[in-house]
Amino acid sequence: MTGRIARPDDAGIAAAVELLRAESVVAFPTETVYGLGADAFSAKAIGEVYRLKNRPAWNPLIVHVADVAAARALAAEWPAAADRLAAAFWPGPLTLVLRRAPALTGVGADNDTIAVRIPAHDVALRLLAAVGLPLAAPSANRSESISPTTAEHVLRSLPDVPLVLDGGPSAWGIESTVLDLTTATPTLLRPGALALRPLREVTGAIALPDAVADGTNRPSPGMGRRHYAPKATVLLVDDVKAVDRAGLAAPVAVLSYETAGDYDAAEVLSGDPREYAADLYAALHRLDDAGVGTIIVQTPPDTEDWLAVRDRLSRAAR
Numbered sequence: 001m002t003g004r005i006a007r008p009d010d011a012g013i014a015a016a017v018e019l020l021r022a023e024s025v026v027a028f029p030t031e032t033v034y035g036l037g038a039d040a041f042s043a044k045a046i047g048e049v050y051r052l053k054n055r056p057a058w059n060p061l062i063v064h065v066a067d068v069a070a071a072r073a074l075a076a077e078w079p080a081a082a083d084r085l086a087a088a089f090w091p092g093p094l095t096l097v098l099r100r101a102p103a104l105t106g107v108g109a110d111n112d113t114i115a116v117r118i119p120a121h122d123v124a125l126r127l128l129a130a131v132g133l134p135l136a137a138p139s140a141n142r143s144e145s146i147s148p149t150t151a152e153h154v155l156r157s158l159p160d161v162p163l164v165l166d167g168g169p170s171a172w173g174i175e176s177t178v179l180d181l182t183t184a185t186p187t188l189l190r191p192g193a194l195a196l197r198p199l200r201e202v203t204g205a206i207a208l209p210d211a212v213a214d215g216t217n218r219p220s221p222g223m224g225r226r227h228y229a230p231k232a233t234v235l236l237v238d239d240v241k242a243v244d245r246a247g248l249a250a251p252v253a254v255l256s257y258e259t260a261g262d263y264d265a266a267e268v269l270s271g272d273p274r275e276y277a278a279d280l281y282a283a284l285h286r287l288d289d290a291g292v293g294t295i296i297v298q299t300p301p302d303t304e305d306w307l308a309v310r311d312r313l314s315r316a317a318r
């Protein structure tokens with residue numbers, strides 16, 4: 001391990017700024033999950049993000065900025081809906097996909113778009129203000145594996161990250177909602193921390209690609225079928241008690257929001273979707289650390305409130 005965890009005091013922020021200005025990378029806390037940050041204008045730094053994460057080159061990065069003016073500067077077009085959404089939800093767990101400004105070449109999708117958000121985390125905002133650069137930052141984990149909600153998760157997944165600013169556990173514990181504003185009707189590319197109901201109050205109708213609704217395919221480049229996956233095999237089932245455990249890789253664990261029963265390991269999370277989401281990745285990390293072979297997961301209800309959690313579980317189970 002070459003990385004170190006630093007307190008986010010003035011010295012920690014200064015060390016992070018120095019690394020970022022030298023076109024290196026720094027992991028930092030956000031309200032959703034920890035991000036692996038790099039100067040969005042530096043091809044070298046961006047390359048390091050892809051290398052450390054083993055992330056496929058076709059999967060674009062979210063750019064984090066300190067204020068709306070910095071977001072506008074990255075976009076070629078700034079629709080009225082972006083103003084309304086930014087006023088309502090930024091800083092916060094909403095990522096907007098917009099037409100990309102020509103100056104920004106290293107990040108963004110092949111289709112000339114850019115994903116951008118203002119994170120609602122004091123450490124992230126202080127870092128952005130101190131460095132004075134937009135920071136491209138995917139979740140700070142190896143590609144396809146569980147996102148980090150603590151500084152320790154980051155170092156375990158990416159031991160070669162030079163520095164992790166420790167902001168404690170992420171409050172939301174699940175990634176931002178990604179909304180595409182380049183389509184006539186705003187399109188949900190990734191369900192996430194921010195629920196659809198408050199979004200619709202601002203934008204009106206939101207298009208939900210089938211791939212989002214049933215978690216099958218790839219609504220945005222990064223939404224691979226297998227993603228957010230622990231090392232253990234994940235079995236997503238309607239009735240945990242009905243599972244025949246013979247033939248499952250041991251030890252067998254259960255992840256549920258009701259009482260667990262007699263298993264080698266158990267994580268019982270809240271029946272409230274927001275609280276469940278906040279604990280989900282930490283629970284999966286704990287089960288992996290315990291070395292379980294199989295995780296039987298009780299499928300949450302098929303309601304919109306559970307959309308983001310169901311999406312992550314379905315991708316973890318492939």
Ligand code: TXA
Nearest residue numbers: 032035060061109113114115138139175176220221222
């Ligand atoms: O909460 C979050 O969004 C966290 C924190 C660190 O901000 N970040 C995060 O980044 O989850 P990442 O790279 O793990 O996921 C970014 C998602 C991927 O599904 C990616 O394909 C999509 O956003 N994305 C990025 N740029 C895009 C673009 N221009 N068009 C469509 N999708 C895009």
Ligand code: MG
Nearest residue numbers: 138139140147
């Ligand atoms: Mg990710």
